[in-house]
Amino acid sequence: MNLEYQLSLNKGDRMRIVVALGGNALARRGEPMTAEYLRANVRSTCEALAALASENEMVITHGNGPQVGLLALQNLAYQDVAAYPLDILGAETQGMIGYVVQQELSNALNGAREVAGIITTTVVDESDPAFERPTKLIGPQYSAHDAAEAAAEYRWTIAKDGNAFRRVVPSPDPLSIVQAPLIRRLLEAGSLAVCVGGGGVPVRIDSKGRHVGVQAVVDKDLASAALAADIGADVLIMLTDGDYVSENWGTPEQRDIHTASADAVAAMTFAEGSMQPKIDAAIRVARAGGRALIGPLDRLDDLLARRIGTEIVPTLKEGIRWVESAPTKSA
Template identity: 80%
Template structure:
C-alpha cells in the first residue's frame, strides 16, 4: 500500500521539554523505530510538524539584530531541512539500510486571498505566561492566542491547494525510496501570473497538507499519529465519547478543538471523501492502531455514521 504518515508534534518535542537537538533526535529515534515495520512493507511517505521549531528559529532570528529577520517561508524551509535530516537518518538506522530514505524540501501552493491571512490561528513557538506574551506581542507585533493554560504566537494557516513536488515524491516511491517531505505543511507559496512561485508569510497546517499530498499521490491511507488514543466527542467533559469509526457525514455535526483535533478530523474527512482511509491514533501503539484495537478510523462506508468505543 501507499501510505502517508503524519508525525504529530509529540513525536518531535514533548510539551514542556527543552527544544534541544538531543531531545529532537531522541524523540525522532523512538518514532522511527515504531515506524520501521510499516516502512519495510509499504510505500511510505513521512510528513511532520514544525510549530515549536519554526517558532524557536524565529526567536533566535530576532536575537541577532545586525540583519533583518528572515521571513517565515525561509524559516519553514530551514525546519524542513533540519527535521527532515534527523528523520531520514534515524529511519535509515532503524531499517539498518534495508530501504533508501530521501528527505526533500517541498512547497505547498496556497491562495493569497485565503481568509486565513486575516485570521491567524496556527500556534508556533514556545509557550508564554500572560505577561511575557503581552510583552512579546508589543515588541514584535505578534498575534497571541491561548494554548491550554499558557499563551503562544499564532500565524496565518491558509488552506493547501496542492503539493508542488508531488510528482517527484511519486517517482521516488515508484523506485522503492521512502520519502520524508511536507515538513511543517511545506513552505507556503503562491503562483503569480508568469508561473513563478513566491513565498508567503504563513505556516500551512501539517495534517491538511498531508491530506493534500495523499490526494496528489493517490495514496491508499493517511495515518495521523498523535498522543491521544481516540478522537473524542465532547473531549474533556463528563459526556466524552471516544470514536472508533466514523464517516464524513457522521462527523459533520460534531465540533472539535480548533487548534489541535479539528485540523486532523478535517484532513481525515478530505481523504475519506476521496475514497481513501484515514487513521488517527497514538504513535506508541501503532501496531494496535493498524489492527484497529485503538484509534479512530474515518472512511466513507460506515453504517450509522459513527461507531463509538464500547458500543
C-alpha cells in the same frame, strides 16, 4: 472496511501510506527544544515505524510549530540584519527535522531502504481568509505576562494554548503539493520519502506563473491529506499523543469515536487549531476514497489492528461507531 484494512496488512500486501508525525514525535511537552531531545524522540519514532516502512510504500510528514517559532526568536535576537521571513524559516526547519528523520529511519531499517528527504512547497490561495484570522500555534509557550510583552514588542498575534499562550500565524488551506509527482516517482522506484515538513513552505503563484513564498504556516495534517490525494495514497495515519478523537472531550459527556464516515464527522465541531485540522484532513482523504487513522504513536500496532484510535472512512452505515468503554485521552 476495517476488516479489509486489517487483512491487507496481515497478507503483506504493499500499501501506499502517508504517516503524519505530530509534535509529540519530535518534542514532548515541557522538554527543552535541544538537538539531543529532537534526535532521541525521532529515533524512537522511527524505530516504531520501521516494520511498517519496510513492507509498504511510505511517506513521512512532520510538524514544525515549536521549531519554526524557536528559529524566529533566534532570528530576532540577532539585530545586525533583518530577520528572515517565515517561509525561509519553514524551509530551514524542513532541512533540520527532515535530516534527522531521514537518518534515523534509515538507521532503523539498517539501510535496507533508500530514504529521500525533500524540501516541499505547498500552493495556497493568497486571498484565503486565514490571512485575516491567524490560528496556527507556533513557537514556545508563554505565561500571560510574557505573552503580552512579546505581542507588544514583536507585533505578534497571541492565542491561548491550554493553560499557557503561544504565537499564532495565518494557516491557509493547501491547494496542492508542488513536488507530488517527484514523490510519486520515488515511491514507485522503491524509495521512502520524508517531505511536507511543517505543511511545506506555503507559496502563491503570481501573474507570471512563478512561485513566491508567503508568510504563513500550513497545517501539516491538511498538507499531508493534500499529498495523500495527489499521490493516490491508500491511507493517511496521523500520530498523536491521544487514544481517540472524542466528542465533548474533557466533560462528563465525553464519547470516544472508533470509526466514523466522512459525512458524519463533518457535522461535528472540534478544537480549532488542534483537532479540527486533523478531522478536516481525514475527511479530505476519505472523500477521495482513502482511509484516515488518528491515534497514539506509542501504540501503533494496536492502532493498525483497530484496537485503539479513530478511523475515518468514506461511508459507514451507522455513521459513527462509538467506543464502548470509559473515556480516555483525546487525540
